[in-house]
Every structure is written in C-alpha cells, then in structure tokens.
Amino acid sequence: MANKKILVVSLIGAKHTITEADLKANSDLADKVKVGDEVELGPDPKSESKITQMKGDLNKISTLNNELSDQVKSLNNELSDVRKKAHELHNSNVNLQKELDWANEKLESFRSENTAPEVSSKVKVNHGVVLNGKTYSKEQIKNDASIQEVLLDLKSSAVTAIEG
Known part of the structure; x- marks a missing residue:
C-alpha cells in the first residue's frame, strides 16, 4: 500500500456561493439562504x-x-518492597533451618551418649529371690506387686536369683 498524504485545508472564512446541492444537503438552511x-x-x-x-x-x-501512572509506580514500589521482604524471610528461614538441624544433631548426640541401657519390664525369676537377706519364692513375687516393683528397680544391680 502506497503512502498517501492528506492535505487539510481550512475553509473557515472562505467565500462560497450556495448551490441547489447545498440546500438539499442542509435543509435547515433553506429559510436562511x-x-x-x-x-x-x-x-x-x-x-x-x-x-x-x-x-x-x-x-x-x-x-x-x-493518576493511574502514579498508582502503578506506587504499586511497583510496594511490590519491590514485598519482594525484598520475602527474600529476607527466605534467607532467615534458611538460617533458622540450619540452626534447627544443628540443634537436632546435638540433641541426638547427647541422647546417644546419655541413654541408660534398656531395662526389661519383666523380671525373670526361676525359683525365688534373696532381697536384703530375705528369701522370696516365685509365688510370693507373682502375688506381691510391691516386690515386683522393687525387683524392677533393682534388676540391674543388687538382685541375686536363686537357682534350684
């Protein structure tokens, strides 16, 4: 398509002779001219x-x-601030996670170093037990919860089982 140049001519102030076509096109002028x-x-x-x-x-x-341009600039500034804050929070979370991982490692290490050996909740008695110089039969131990409790507490130390 070729470039076309448009010539704009102002007709304001120019002289014009009214024609039949002018009156037909502008019927409201018929009573004036x-x-x-x-x-x-x-x-x-x-x-x-x-x-x-x-x-x-x-x-x-x-x-x-x-006004819209000013609002867009303001919103862009707020968005930039929010992005900066999100970045800071992300970095803070990463650092906190590292500290938490370190603390968990230290806790696990402490637990493994300071855990007592597992003690069974049952005391195996074949025939009887001598406790503080007194002999208890297997039946006495089964029927007396207080003796069972003492035996559980002392299982790993001063309990001597009587065989036979």
Missing part, C-alpha cells in the same frame, strides 16, 4: 461544541492516565 447567495464559511456550531467536549474529555483522560 437562497441559491446563488454568497456566504462566508464558518465553523459548524455543532462541531465546535463537540470539539470543546472532546478537548474536555481528553483532559480528563490525561488526568486519569497520570
């Missing part, structure tokens, strides 16, 4: 009010555009 009258062309009052209205609309649009 006759064919052959010479008139000076001026702006169309309807066009002038539309132009004025359009200028006002353009000013409103320009104002709104400036």
Whole structure:
C-alpha cells in the first residue's frame, strides 16, 4: 500500500456561493439562504461544541492516565518492597533451618551418649529371690506387686536369683 498524504485545508472564512446541492444537503438552511447567495464559511456550531467536549474529555483522560501512572509506580514500589521482604524471610528461614538441624544433631548426640541401657519390664525369676537377706519364692513375687516393683528397680544391680 502506497503512502498517501492528506492535505487539510481550512475553509473557515472562505467565500462560497450556495448551490441547489447545498440546500438539499442542509435543509435547515433553506429559510436562511437562497441559491446563488454568497456566504462566508464558518465553523459548524455543532462541531465546535463537540470539539470543546472532546478537548474536555481528553483532559480528563490525561488526568486519569497520570493518576493511574502514579498508582502503578506506587504499586511497583510496594511490590519491590514485598519482594525484598520475602527474600529476607527466605534467607532467615534458611538460617533458622540450619540452626534447627544443628540443634537436632546435638540433641541426638547427647541422647546417644546419655541413654541408660534398656531395662526389661519383666523380671525373670526361676525359683525365688534373696532381697536384703530375705528369701522370696516365685509365688510370693507373682502375688506381691510391691516386690515386683522393687525387683524392677533393682534388676540391674543388687538382685541375686536363686537357682534350684
């Protein structure tokens, strides 16, 4: 498509002789002018009010555009701040996780170094037990919960089982 140049010529103030076609196209002029009258062309009052209205609309649009531009800048600044804060929180979380992992390792190490050997909750008695110089039979131990409790507490130390 070839570039076309448009020539705009202002006819305001030019002289024009009214023709039959002018009256047909502008029937509202028939009572004001006759064919052959010479008139000076001026702006169309309807066009002038539309132009004025359009200028006002353009000013409103320009104002709104400036306001929106300011809001977008403000939102972009807030978004940048939020991104910075999120980055800081992420780094803080990473550091906290490292500290938590280190503390868990130390706790596991402490537990493994300071755990007592497992003690069974049952005391195996074949025939009886001598406790503080007194002999208890297997039946006495089964029927007396307090003796069972003492034996559980002392299982790993001063309990001597009697065989036979």
